Amino acid sequence: LQEGNIVIIGSGLIGRSWAMVFASGGFRVKLYDIVQEQVSTALEDIRKQMEELKKSEMLRGSLSLEDQMALVSGCTDLKDALHGAQFIQECVPENLDLKRKIFSELDRYVNDSTIISSSTSCLSPTSMFSGLQHVKNCIVAHPVNPPYYVPLVELVPHPQTEMATVERTYNLMKKVGQSPVKLMKEVDGFVLNRLQYAVISEAWRLVQDRVISPRDVDLVMSEGLGLRYAFLGPLETAHLNAEGFKSYCERYGEGIKRVLATFGPVPEFDGETAEKIDQALWEDEGDKDDQLKAGREYRNTCLSHLAKLKKEM
Ligand code: NAD
Known part of the structure; x- marks a missing residue:
């Protein structure tokens, strides 16, 4: 078991994936969301995903499914969630005002050694983190969907982000099997x-x-x-x-x-x-939702096979 908790803020598509990635690396994960029902659905979905991964022998890490599942708990109280947090990965919808509101809340509760990291796809660190008391601990860690099979994580610092924050985030990502890259400065669209x-x-x-x-x-x-x-x-x-x-x-x-x-x-x-x-x-005149679902399933199957192949190389 690894030291320190990981807190995921927002239990949607990306939040769930991060929870699974960190649990696979042996970290205790607290999954926070505003609605209890959303948290329960997320935990059920994580179990379902892990079971499917186990079946296809793609479950990551050396721990069993039950051990990994036991590391993930849900939470709807932010203060509770942040207790003992070493690293916070924010995964709420892509909306600057919402993210800023959450970061200013986190800024009040975290201590000097907690890293605040955002999953944002295109909001700049400057627009999200400027003015925060703990700005030196803030960073973007942009994953690629689905992060469980596509390991790249772009690390993007705010101009005031401390080098130690970048290094700690980099090492954490490596530890859980992701492939981090460091941007030296922010640029629109990242890389x-x-x-x-x-x-x-x-x-x-x-x-x-x-x-x-x-x-x-x-x-x-x-x-x-x-x-x-x-x-x-x-x-x-x-x-x-x-x-x-x-x-x-x-x-x-x-x-x-x-x-x-x-x-x-x-x-x-x-x-x-x-x-x-x-x-x-579009394949044909048939139902569009069905076609998208089938296409995404095909994509994920291909990516999981590729991930396996890359590991064997
Ligand atoms: P999503 O809509 O699936 O999930 C968002 C979650 O945030 C929901 O569970 C919602 O209940 C929760 N939420 C809303 N307000 C909240 C609040 N105030 N406090 C806590 N939780 C709250 O979104 P997603 O696709 O998981 O995207 C999350 C972030 O990840 C976005 O910034 C997005 O740009 C980024 N991202 C997404 C992808 C992708 O392919 N989906 C890839 C890379 C990065």
């Missing part, structure tokens, strides 16, 4: 989404310019680039495609610049192209 948006915008332009169909542009990733990217990043890929990265730049730099100069302006992301892509992505 994962900046890379993702670059890809989405060029995919959009290629469809808009009638170069390729929506389904085929997705295949370029899922049957091509994406296979490498599951194991190597874009920079190392380039490094290995020549005699090192500098040699790659010498060999291909001019060509890359020529192609990049033909990239169009930022797309509007609406109108005819949005319609065309949307239509292409």
